[in-house]
Amino acid sequence: MADKKQKTALPVWILTGLFLLILCIAVSIALLIRPYEKAQTYLNIVFMDQNMKIAPSSGLEGLVIKENQIETTPVSDIPEAEQKFYDTGEIIRPVFGEQYAVLQCDAISLSVPVYWGSSAELLERGACQASSSVVIGEKGNSVIDAHVNTFFADLNQLENGNLITLYTSYGIFEYQVSEKIQFLNTDKKYVLPTDDDRLTLYTCEAQVLGTSDNRTGVICNLISRKFYNPAEGETDHD
Amino acid sequence: MTKIKLYFPKIILTFLMIFLLIGTELSILIQHKALTSQTFESIVSQQALDEKSYSALESYFKSRANSTGIPADVYLNAISQEEIRQGILSSISEAVEHMHSHIGDGFVISMDFTELETSVTEFFNQYADENNYQKDEIFNQKVQANIQEAEEKILYTVDTFKFRTIYEHGWFDTIRKFLDIFRTVMTVLCICTAVILILLILCCKGDFSELLYWLGLSELISSLLVSVPCLYLVKSNYFSGFVVKDIQIYAAVTGYLNYITNRISVAFMITGITGIIFLIIFAVMQKSKKQTS
Numbered sequence: 124m125a126d127k128k129q130k131t132a133l134p135v136w137i138l139t140g141l142f143l144l145i146l147c148i149a150v151s152i153a154l155l156i157r158p159y160e161k162a163q164t165y166l167n168i169v170f171m172d173q174n175m176k177i178a179p180s181s182g183l184e185g186l187v188i189k190e191n192q193i194e195t196t197p198v199s200d201i202p203e204a205e206q207k208f209y210d211t212g213e214i215i216r217p218v219f220g221e222q223y224a225v226l227q228c229d230a231i232s233l234s235v236p237v238y239w240g241s242s243a244e245l246l247e248r249g250a251c252q253a254s255s256s257v258v259i260g261e262k263g264n265s266v267i268d269a270h271v272n273t274f275f276a277d278l279n280q281l282e283n284g285n286l287i288t289l290y291t292s293y294g295i296f297e298y299q300v301s302e303k304i305q306f307l308n309t310d311k312k313y314v315l316p317t318d319d320d321r322l323t324l325y326t327c328e329a330q331v332l333g334t335s336d337n338r339t340g341v342i343c344n345l346i347s348r349k350f351y352n353p354a355e356g357e358t359d360h361d
Numbered sequence: 362m363t364k365i366k367l368y369f370p371k372i373i374l375t376f377l378m379i380f381l382l383i384g385t386e387l388s389i390l391i392q393h394k395a396l397t398s399q400t401f402e403s404i405v406s407q408q409a410l411d412e413k414s415y416s417a418l419e420s421y422f423k424s425r426a427n428s429t430g431i432p433a434d435v436y437l438n439a440i441s442q443e444e445i446r447q448g449i450l451s452s453i454s455e456a457v458e459h460m461h462s463h464i465g466d467g468f469v470i471s472m473d474f475t476e477l478e479t480s481v482t483e484f485f486n487q488y489a490d491e492n493n494y495q496k497d498e499i500f501n502q503k504v505q506a507n508i509q510e511a512e513e514k515i516l517y518t519v520d521t522f523k524f525r526t527i528y529e530h531g532w533f534d535t536i537r538k539f540l541d542i543f544r545t546v547m548t549v550l551c552i553c554t555a556v557i558l559i560l561l562i563l564c565c566k567g568d569f570s571e572l573l574y575w576l577g578l579s580e581l582i583s584s585l586l587v588s589v590p591c592l593y594l595v596k597s598n599y600f601s602g603f604v605v606k607d608i609q610i611y612a613a614v615t616g617y618l619n620y621i622t623n624r625i626s627v628a629f630m631i632t633g634i635t636g637i638i639f640l641i642i643f644a645v646m647q648k649s650k651k652q653t654s
């Protein structure tokens with residue numbers, strides 16, 4: 124009799140435990156669902172990087188720097204038979220941190236890689252193009268800056284008429300200096316979008332000590348664009 | 362019949378006991394582990410925050426050298442990793458004091474910048490002498506501005522847990538009030554747990570093995586309810602997604618969150634193990650009872 128009683132008690136003990144567990148889980152979910160919904164937005168903001176899940180190990184967290192090999196042979200050095208360019212063409216849009224051009228200027232013996240986007244790490248490596256400006260080859264204002272103590276040390280020596288060439292993976296773009304500019308770092312008028320095709324280069328004003336609030340640079344007008352590949356449907360040679 | 366009558370009260374008492382155990386244990390952990398200087402200090406060592414902060418400063422001053430022309434060594438030679446460590450510890454002790462008592466206005470991180478000031482001034486003077494730069498009022502202002510900027514950057518960097526931001530938003534007052542309430546809540550929870558335990562003992566009517574069953578069950582379930590989500594957070598590296606990527610802040614915040622989550626899961630796992638032991642004893646006692654009868 125006692126044995127039978129023990130046998131019937133065992134499932135009761137187990138089922139009681141399971142019932143309590145399920146009940147507690149259900150109550151916990153019911154109690155936490157509202158606060159979780161409220162906190163979810165904040166949690167998504169604070170822990171938004173759910174796809175990365177990689178602990179940072181250097182100062183370059185989140186920034187992927189991509190170097191590209193870009194052909195920088197001047198148009199004049201390319202055999203005539205191989206000179207096959209187009210007025211309009213396909214622009215390859217870079218991603219943040221990607222080197223997508225090489226800027227050259229013989230007047231000041233300048234040759235510097237241009238990165239898309241601007242950050243301290245990218246400025247260490249070359250010139251940076253503001254991602255708010257237009258990609259080289261598109262209509263508008265392409266704004267490029269670099270440190271005065273490194274790549275743009277001689278930028279203030281540029282004179283009107285000097286030529287600047289930008290080599291990209293999709294074409295060669297030539298600009299001519301048309302205006303020398305100086306502005307305060309708070310003044311955004313030279314970095315805003317424009318209707319004409321232009322290139323704005325600027326750097327900090329060279330100062331004996333410390334940083335300067337002044338910026339100095341040049342505005343260049345587009346004089347030629349040569350795309351390697353035609354835009355869709357175009358076959359005309361330049 | 363009496364047993365069936367008491368079965369439902371026991372279920373209700375166990376159900377209450379489960380949540381009381383969770384509340385009590387969590388409140389004790391928060392009170393005695395989460396907001397103590399020992400916890401923060403252990404994270405400084407675990408995550409090598411002094412080293413990370415120093416390397417962040419190194420990278421910052423090297424990068425700044427490109428635009429200011431002031432070599433990074435001017436700053437870095439005047440400040441050591443040990444001083445950075447002391448700065449971090451100072452920010453922790455200041456924060457913990459703010460959490461536990463109102464200690465007046467201002468969040469002060471104690472650091473000695475004499476050497477830094479001398480180094481920057483010497484560099485500027487040397488530079489001015491070599492370049493015949495006039496040491497006028499503007500010169501002095503530039504020297505002071507550079508020193509101030511460097512000091513602010515260092516203080517910002519050593520504040521790895523962002524205590525200054527917490528102070529500026531007035532959240533220390535909130536934490537203090539919260540801790541005051543917490544002490545009361547903790548006491549109430551402990552009393553309630555004791556009351557429920559007594560009621561369970563009364564319901565079990567001296568049947569020790571049954572008491573072990575209900576206690577073991579409540580401990581095991583409370584352990585499962587807390588340690589499983591905590592283990593998920595730790596194992597899925599949930600905190601690695603923390604959005605601030607300043608290396609020292611990232612390490613401090615994620616290190617802290619992982620530390621606390623680990624502590625909670627370990628504490629509840631111990632509770633769970635105790636519960637399992639109680640259930641095993643209960644099973645053994647039941648078996649021996651069966652054999653006796």
